[in-house]
Amino acid sequence: MTVTLSRENERVVHVPLGDRAYDILIGPDLISHAGGEITSRLKVRKAAIVTDENVASQYLDRLVDSLQTDGVETVSLTLPPGEKTKSLEPLAAVCDMALSARIERNDAIIALGGGVIGDLAGFAAGIVRRGVRFVQIPTSLLSQVDSSVGGKTGINSRHGKNLLGVFHQPDLVLSDTSALDSLSEREFRAGYAEVAKYGLIDRPDFFEWLEKNWRDVFAGGPARAEAIAISCQSKADVVVEDERETGRRALLNLGHTFGHALEAATQYDSSRLVHGEGVAIGMVLAHRFSARLNLASTDDAKRVEAHLKAVGLPTEISDIPGELPPTEVLMDAIAQDKKVKSGKLTFILTHGIGQSFVANDVAASEVELFLKETLAR
Amino acid sequence: MTVTLSRENERVVHVPLGDRAYDILIGPDLISHAGGEITSRLKVRKAAIVTDENVASQYLDRLVDSLQTDGVETVSLTLPPGEKTKSLEPLAAVCDMALSARIERNDAIIALGGGVIGDLAGFAAGIVRRGVRFVQIPTSLLSQVDSSVGGKTGINSRHGKNLLGVFHQPDLVLSDTSALDSLSEREFRAGYAEVAKYGLIDRPDFFEWLEKNWRDVFAGGPARAEAIAISCQSKADVVVEDERETGRRALLNLGHTFGHALEAATQYDSSRLVHGEGVAIGMVLAHRFSARLNLASTDDAKRVEAHLKAVGLPTEISDIPGELPPTEVLMDAIAQDKKVKSGKLTFILTHGIGQSFVANDVAASEVELFLKETLAR
Ligand SMILES: NC(=O)c1ccc[n+]([C@@H]2O[C@H](COP(=O)([O-])OP(=O)(O)OC[C@H]3O[C@@H](n4cnc5c(N)ncnc54)[C@H](O)[C@@H]3O)[C@@H](O)[C@H]2O)c1
Ligand SMILES: NC(=O)c1ccc[n+]([C@@H]2O[C@H](COP(=O)([O-])OP(=O)(O)OC[C@H]3O[C@@H](n4cnc5c(N)ncnc54)[C@H](O)[C@@H]3O)[C@@H](O)[C@H]2O)c1
Ligand SMILES: [Zn+2]
Ligand SMILES: [Zn+2]
Numbered sequence: 001m002t003v004t005l006s007r008e009n010e011r012v013v014h015v016p017l018g019d020r021a022y023d024i025l026i027g028p029d030l031i032s033h034a035g036g037e038i039t040s041r042l043k044v045r046k047a048a049i050v051t052d053e054n055v056a057s058q059y060l061d062r063l064v065d066s067l068q069t070d071g072v073e074t075v076s077l078t079l080p081p082g083e084k085t086k087s088l089e090p091l092a093a094v095c096d097m098a099l100s101a102r103i104e105r106n107d108a109i110i111a112l113g114g115g116v117i118g119d120l121a122g123f124a125a126g127i128v129r130r131g132v133r134f135v136q137i138p139t140s141l142l143s144q145v146d147s148s149v150g151g152k153t154g155i156n157s158r159h160g161k162n163l164l165g166v167f168h169q170p171d172l173v174l175s176d177t178s179a180l181d182s183l184s185e186r187e188f189r190a191g192y193a194e195v196a197k198y199g200l201i202d203r204p205d206f207f208e209w210l211e212k213n214w215r216d217v218f219a220g221g222p223a224r225a226e227a228i229a230i231s232c233q234s235k236a237d238v239v240v241e242d243e244r245e246t247g248r249r250a251l252l253n254l255g256h257t258f259g260h261a262l263e264a265a266t267q268y269d270s271s272r273l274v275h276g277e278g279v280a281i282g283m284v285l286a287h288r289f290s291a292r293l294n295l296a297s298t299d300d301a302k303r304v305e306a307h308l309k310a311v312g313l314p315t316e317i318s319d320i321p322g323e324l325p326p327t328e329v330l331m332d333a334i335a336q337d338k339k340v341k342s343g344k345l346t347f348i349l350t351h352g353i354g355q356s357f358v359a360n361d362v363a364a365s366e367v368e369l370f371l372k373e374t375l376a377r
Numbered sequence: 378m379t380v381t382l383s384r385e386n387e388r389v390v391h392v393p394l395g396d397r398a399y400d401i402l403i404g405p406d407l408i409s410h411a412g413g414e415i416t417s418r419l420k421v422r423k424a425a426i427v428t429d430e431n432v433a434s435q436y437l438d439r440l441v442d443s444l445q446t447d448g449v450e451t452v453s454l455t456l457p458p459g460e461k462t463k464s465l466e467p468l469a470a471v472c473d474m475a476l477s478a479r480i481e482r483n484d485a486i487i488a489l490g491g492g493v494i495g496d497l498a499g500f501a502a503g504i505v506r507r508g509v510r511f512v513q514i515p516t517s518l519l520s521q522v523d524s525s526v527g528g529k530t531g532i533n534s535r536h537g538k539n540l541l542g543v544f545h546q547p548d549l550v551l552s553d554t555s556a557l558d559s560l561s562e563r564e565f566r567a568g569y570a571e572v573a574k575y576g577l578i579d580r581p582d583f584f585e586w587l588e589k590n591w592r593d594v595f596a597g598g599p600a601r602a603e604a605i606a607i608s609c610q611s612k613a614d615v616v617v618e619d620e621r622e623t624g625r626r627a628l629l630n631l632g633h634t635f636g637h638a639l640e641a642a643t644q645y646d647s648s649r650l651v652h653g654e655g656v657a658i659g660m661v662l663a664h665r666f667s668a669r670l671n672l673a674s675t676d677d678a679k680r681v682e683a684h685l686k687a688v689g690l691p692t693e694i695s696d697i698p699g700e701l702p703p704t705e706v707l708m709d710a711i712a713q714d715k716k717v718k719s720g721k722l723t724f725i726l727t728h729g730i731g732q733s734f735v736a737n738d739v740a741a742s743e744v745e746l747f748l749k750e751t752l753a754r
Contacts, residue, residue, distance in 0.1 A: 100536065127504075127543055128541060130529070131544075159476040163505070163506060164504050164506075166503065166508070
């Protein structure tokens with residue numbers, strides 16, 4: 001782990017991707033000195049800021065002030081919040097704003113918001129003039145620990161999520177830990193599922209630390225910054241090994257095969273289930289399924305369940321309000337997501353806490369049986 | 378030069394870009410055996426073909442037959458011909474076709490057409506699932522010697538040409554030299570301006586060869602294939618040295634600063650001026666301007682003029698039908714294109730035939746004076 005502490009309470013995670021290397025700064029009140037961080041690290045003269053209504057009302061003025069104080073010309077576009085914003089018309093609007101403002105290759109598009117804004121603005125930054133600088137200022141926990149790191153950008157299509165996009169690494173990530181104070185409890189918890197995921201993938205010590213310290217992570221302060229930094233480091237490690245997702249990066253999908261199926265089965269209705277909640281249930285199921293295949297102990301599955309329950313996340317399919325999806329619907333969603341090849345699918349399984357692995361030959365029939373039993377309970 | 382001859386009359390230019398390396402095959406009737414070339418070189422099971430009406434009527438069936446014979450499932454989209462097709466709605470339509478057909482990362486989008494179709498389809502291939510395979514089957518001379526090589530893709534915006542796009546190298550280029558037989562004489566000549574350009578940049582022997590053999594190039598047969606292969610090799614050499622255009626790749630803009638200004642001044646009205654014609658005039662002007670700055674001899678400028686005139690290309694601003702643009706309009710266009718920095722602009726100048734170089738400090742006032750004199754003649 002190479003998380004380093006710079007100025008008071010500020011952590012830096014370096015992502016060593018050659019000529020696309022960048023730093024992630026993590027600390028309180030970073031938005032207020034974004035201008036200084038950006039101008040001292042990148043030669044940006046102009047910035048086109050993309051944000052959503054919820055975030056703009058809290059942080060846009062502060063960001064603009066800081067940039068202008070440091071001599072950066074700014075324009076901004078505030079979009080409606082929500083997943084629907086990850087589509088073609090908003091993308092065209094962002095590109096048009098950037099081009100109207102004559103953003104050049106060395107100028108920047110800045111994403112100020114959650115993963116929706118980050119994915120959209122990053123895609124625009126990847127295609128305007130075939131690539132301009134990109135600065136992420138993630139404001140949700142999920143975007144601070146997951147979507148702002150790794151360079152995946154994109155929008156949704158009527159055929160599915162994230163089907164159009166580019167790999168475009170940011171030039172700088174500023175994770176303002178105090179901005180999370182205005183995030184809803186539910187969104188914070190959903191993001192926390194991804195934090196716990198890093199422990200479960202390959203950092204048993206981190207998972208243990210979370211079991212002890214999660215209340216401090218929720219409360220804010222150094223424990224929160226520490227959890228975010230370790231999460232970023234975990235994701236960065238995987239991304240550096242496998243930037244374009246051909247192998248190991250698949251580990252990041254722990255809990256996501258079941259999770260995506262649940263999201264699809266609830267029609268992406270966020271009043272019933274948000275992504276991180278699906279992942280929480282999915283991680284518990286992945287551990288139980290591994291135990292059922294005699295790969296891991298049932299005690300580990302119970303430990304995962306206990307921790308996620310403690311923080312207030314759902315851990316059972318039956319925790320989802322409304323009618324339960326039948327097994328067939330879930331299996332269809334899994335087959336869609338994973339392209340079943342001659343009855344086999346790729347799944348992230350585990351030998352225990354922090355011992356996940358990519359299994360390429362899981363029998364679809366085994367998954368189906370497991371889901372039937374789970375739903376029958 | 379490493380142009381190699383494979384089967385009868387087929388030339389291969391290899392573009393060594395590491396894990397993005399690819400081959401350009403050049404020869405007669407390649408469309409008819411495209412299926413074999415594609416399946417033997419890439420593991421493509423499905424292909425989404427993008428083309429335009431002019432090209433589809435001549436070659437689409439032939440391509441589809443060849444692919445299906447070799448077991449490749451195909452879908453296709455035929456768009457209106459012309460520069461307007463390089464815009465957002467057609468891009469969305471191409472992406473949607475590919476996603477509807479469930480094109481996966483190892484499947485391909487195929488561009489069958491000129492530079493418009495290549496730029497559009499290549500952009501789609503760069504963003505569908507964050508990148509799928511891309512096969513270029515360029516059918517205009519310009520696209521065979523220029524736009525199909527190098528990985529620049531894109532569409533236009535209301536703010537200017539090619540402002541949105543990605544770098545996405547093709548996996549294979551099939552340049553069918555017989556397909557050029559159906560190209561209009563005028564489009565062929567326009568593409569030829571770019572062929573001559575490679576000689577003028579840094580291959581004096583090639584320019585001399587063209588002076589002797591241009592009639593055979595226009596007639597078809599081995600001389601045409603040879604000229605295309607050397608052109609591709611020339612462009613590939615520059616691209617390999619400078620994939621993302623930070624330095625040497627600028628040499629490819631020989632004749633283009635004046636050319637673009639003339640295109641802009643004639644409102645991109647192709648009945649008056651097409652791109653290659655603007656480049657032809659621009660190359661003559663670049664050589665005259667270099668002579669005027671005592672960098673090259675006037676004899677060289679005359680030689681360039683004589684050759685381009687011989688093949689039937691325009692060589693004077695006054696060759697453009699309709700009213701002549703005043704100097705100010707041209708200077709404005711040049712300033713727009715090149716971002717004049719404190720009165721200086723970057724220009725491709727020359728010490729003589731095949732001795733072009735990038736000049737970073739050309740005084741805008743010198744260019745203006747030269748243009749005034751040129752227009753006054
Ligand atoms: N690119 C990647 O690698 C990657 C990885 C994971 C997820 N994602 C994407 O991220 C998106 C989900 O991200 P998300 O959960 O951040 O969603 P989001 O951007 O929709 O944010 C969630 C909600 O919180 C609000 N919000 C954000 N920050 C706030 C703050 N500080 N105060 C008050 N409200 C705030 C937003 O307005 C929104 O209503 C999905 O589209 C997903 O596909 C991308
Ligand atoms: N990506 C790059 O590096 C690059 C480089 C140079 C130019 N370009 C782009 O290329 C485009 C110009 O390319 P172009 O000149 O091929 O234009 P184009 O694609 O419009 O083709 C010119 C015309 O010829 C027709 N045509 C093409 N092949 C034919 C054939 N075999 N038989 C009959 N008709 C045929 C087309 O339908 C069209 O009407 C511009 O948009 C330019 O920006 C891109
Ligand atoms: Zn996730
Ligand atoms: Zn050109």
